[in-house]
Amino acid sequence: MAEKTYLQAISDGLREEMRRDKRVFVIGEDVGVYGGAFKVTLGFQEEFGPWRVIDAPLAESAIIGACTGASIMGMRPVAEMQFADFISCGWDQLVTVAAKQRWRAGTPVPITVRLPSGGGFSGGPFHSQNPESSFAHIPGLKCVCPATPEDAKGLLASAIQDPSPVLYFEHKHLYRRIKAEVPDERITVPIGKARIHQEGDDVSVVTWGAMVYTSEEAAKELAEDDVSVEIVDLRSVMPWDKGAVLESVRKTSKVLVLHEDTRSGGFGAEIAATIAEEAFEDLDAPVKRIAAPDTPVPFSPPLEKAFIPQVADVAAGLRELAEY
């Protein structure tokens, strides 16, 4: 065990997978000589050479498509989007080819796409988005959103060895802010299994990514009024751990679904609708959702603060549920 930042855990985990499996290679814009926009692959090209750490042209469709083809030829590609936002240029390759090939033609597409996501530092409309909801709706794609350094390492290993395409959303605002113990040996975290970030009895929060920490802060505030909050860190958005969520709801009878992506049609709606349908008899209050408003992500600090759910917003929502 050693203490590592979320970023270091991703970088070390990726290097470890490349060392143990020659089929794994990295491709993306500026991932080689430069080591990636966030330096996740710093030093990789020296160690693995230019054909396993590939500086791609500025062409996301080529990057995703090339990963698809290489994976069908037996490789285990890991594509890096410079920012998650740019995956919109690879959308067709993912939803049309990669997502459907196994179901249609029996050809698995074991690719991993790393997506530096999320806001919090005035990245503006095109360097701050959380596009996981869009992909979670597409049958055939898996989406993971680790919140802790340990999960970041373990879910990356699981994503790479998974026989289906996996979108790996790494939250930029956690990169250097979050430090924790990470096992030195190789670990895997099962895709589709949630993690109870904090146990509680009165209200449940179902969330993922950076919002796990926002909930934690909010839960501290509520603890002062003796309201005990359970935080379910989903970790995987598709497939998602319905069992763990319903279990927590049965325990607390009140639930808040929280995410950083925009509200309407966000994946929180799927979770809330499922709870409302399957735990109808267990609920003592309506399933509440907190998410970003339906706008692009703003640049200026006061606007971005109003966009991203803040600790105070979450605390207020939890209080409302507790008092319902």
Place this chain on the structure above:
Amino acid sequence: MAEKTYLQAISDGLREEMRRDKRVFVIGEDVGVYGGAFKVTLGFQEEFGPWRVIDAPLAESAIIGACTGASIMGMRPVAEMQFADFISCGWDQLVTVAAKQRWRAGTPVPITVRLPSGGGFSGGPFHSQNPESSFAHIPGLKCVCPATPEDAKGLLASAIQDPSPVLYFEHKHLYRRIKAEVPDERITVPIGKARIHQEGDDVSVVTWGAMVYTSEEAAKELAEDDVSVEIVDLRSVMPWDKGAVLESVRKTSKVLVLHEDTRSGGFGAEIAATIAEEAFEDLDAPVKRIAAPDTPVPFSPPLEKAFIPQVADVAAGLRELAEY
């Protein structure tokens, strides 16, 4: 008033808009000489000439982007996707440029994109999809899904005159199957307003597109057991008529949300979650959802029948709610 097919209503409505407004032009693959894959623009090029009925290259990003630019220069472009499925190749232009330009830079993008959608005739995974849920989640885009010939005509006129980008989903399975009276004069149907397709007291169905008729069939079956079903045809998926939906729910206390698109993360989740949150006290049963399973759209008839919600599935769901 004259009786027209859904297809005829779209074609006549579009021709009418082009006659009254020189800024309106049509662009798409094979829309000119050929009159479009479904013949919606048959004869248009003869009437309006090759520069208002433009045969585009096989390049959806160029088509959507060109519409965006032309609209900013004061035109009212109407793009035709040969099949809605191919809009995946124009995804980035829509979500990155068209959707955000007004909010970011104050530049409205009044474009209309016609999307022949939906299954029912063995079109297979790439000629049958209903992608409205993916776009309804993107702030800045409007999505309309007419079910009747009158709404098809009225919503097309509204879409073209709307100052925002509007995705107009026309269901292929309604093209020739659905005939009804359509006013001869120009009509508009407000975007964002639902239509009560059929009044009822015991259970509500909230749906749109081809599923309106599937619900109607199912409702007939339930009428035989004296269960009266109210069918809310949403017509617009974004913005959607929350008021009309909640009003119907308050009346019946039981609701089924139904759509042809796949279930997980489909827009039905947004509607169900909203009802469950805002009409919690009014509900006598959990909000039920019926949608396609989480797979691509299959080709072979028995598989497609198992994929698209059938009358029997909807009737069973309604009974379950009625008996809850």
Place this chain on the structure above:
Amino acid sequence: MAIAREAEPVGSLSEVREAGLDREDLLAVYRNLLLTRGIEERGHILYRQGKIPGSFYTGRGNEAASVGVATAMGPDDVGTPLHRDMGVHVVRGVEPWRIFAQYMGRVDGPTHGKDGNVHMADSRLGLIAMVSHLPAMLPVATGCALAFRIRGERRVAVGWFGEGASARGDAHEAMTFAGTRRLPIVFVCDNNQWAYSTPSHLEYATEHVADRAETYGFEGVVVDGTDVLAVYREAKRAIERARKGGGPTLLECVTLRMEGHAVHDDAFYVPKPMLEEWAKSDPLERFRSWLRENADLDDEEEEEIAGGVKRLLNDALKRAEESPLPEPDQLLDGVFASPEDLDTPHHK
């Protein structure tokens, strides 16, 4: 302006020998041409009999182009053939009855009824099933070539696209990446001069699609797609060049789409004279007479081959019709892959 090399027609038998085909091979090519057209003609009948759901596409006029290129591929090479390239499936050895089963949405089709018409491929034969979206398979084929390059394998990927689809971004991104990295891939353009109803001059502004190859850093070659031997020779050159590390080639096979875009389309927009002109160089007839003139194909041998193809297709049809439709619950199979799915030759 960049002009692609225009390939000569093939003359003598000796020239063909140099290119690597002996008489047996030539007869096999002829047989594959007959089989390719036969499958699509039978398919057409099935369609008219109402046994094929949805739409139906053929590659009539493109048989020599698809057979010629596929014949030049090595056993370990891979490809992403399209809706005009039935010949590729045939040459790689797919069993015709499976194709008929695919047409009819039966469980024994390569996609088990999940997808239709030519949206299929047997990955054990080194083929990857196309998607409708054109030319989305080009970046995928480029990725296959990338894998070969990374592993230092002497294998080649072949990616097909139509002249219409050449307008889309995926064609550009794939050729840009393959060209800058000199990957072992051959881009084959099925230029049948029409994209549904859209003529070539609305899809690209050069004389030949292959003219653009040089701006991607590799050679462009234009060949008469109705001349199976010329197509074979040029494909062979391109594939072996790629195998030797010489990088990509863009091979443009010029033909005319001899039927509508799909079965519903009467192609009224194609000028009659154009059709009549191209009807004169029917790929099958052309090669048949070449064989008679240059490789003493006689009536007996000809009938033997034709008869064999006919029997094969009859049996295939019968077997396909016996194949059941899928069970509804098979719909849910394989949305996500299982680890066992990876135990395939191509995933090796």
Place this chain on the structure above:
Amino acid sequence: MAIAREAEPVGSLSEVREAGLDREDLLAVYRNLLLTRGIEERGHILYRQGKIPGSFYTGRGNEAASVGVATAMGPDDVGTPLHRDMGVHVVRGVEPWRIFAQYMGRVDGPTHGKDGNVHMADSRLGLIAMVSHLPAMLPVATGCALAFRIRGERRVAVGWFGEGASARGDAHEAMTFAGTRRLPIVFVCDNNQWAYSTPSHLEYATEHVADRAETYGFEGVVVDGTDVLAVYREAKRAIERARKGGGPTLLECVTLRMEGHAVHDDAFYVPKPMLEEWAKSDPLERFRSWLRENADLDDEEEEEIAGGVKRLLNDALKRAEESPLPEPDQLLDGVFASPEDLDTPHHK
């Protein structure tokens, strides 16, 4: 291989007069160059003072390219400048204080704090705000040209892109459409030889990006992007050709990105000699000495211009700092457009 025309440098004053610039114009160009660099230098200071949230980009080295092209545009022409093209905003007449307000996320920036850095444009000046996604504005610029063509207006659209972004599909689709339809558009490539850390040979396989123009059916021109007069002359030719119905041109302005990709990047990957070499042809210094040699610019006039620019920027900074940050509730404004939004000159 297709070789684009390589433009000559501009020599004498008379040559410039032919190109349509009198002495007053030349001094205005010089002033715009100073203003362009001055705005970005001040921005850099603001950034170091912690007054600019997020990241910060400059176009150092590209001033002549952006000012030269913009100077050749007509009043009713439109353009989609990028993150290296501050000069375009300056020439079109945006007020510097608004740019500083934009940098700092204040309400008086063109995007009112909703977007940052150069993601802005004043549509009343005929400019459309860029998105980050490159080169997504090229199809949009093509659409502007399409509108002009449909209405038969003698207006021209100018679309900018980087040599890195030339690899993406949008560049290909835009040029394919513009070329096949001969639309009135000029594609300007800011070729600063690096795409973040990626060198040109990994983005395209030809000597020049402009070499590909001919495969799209129009002319490609390569010009030294540090020579403002040569850029102006070639842009003028291209724009007037488009205006006359002669179709598109691809104008490639070759420069070197003289700073990191953005403030955080020290550009360690750019060879020192390369930087030293290009430092010798600084666009501003180059034009200043040209003016002294060819248009008798003297110290007095020079100081007067420089002083004016300095005062303007000082005032602009003060005014921008007085501009408030947006109110949180402004976040929700304008997700959907209102009919009134359409009452703008460019939507006319």
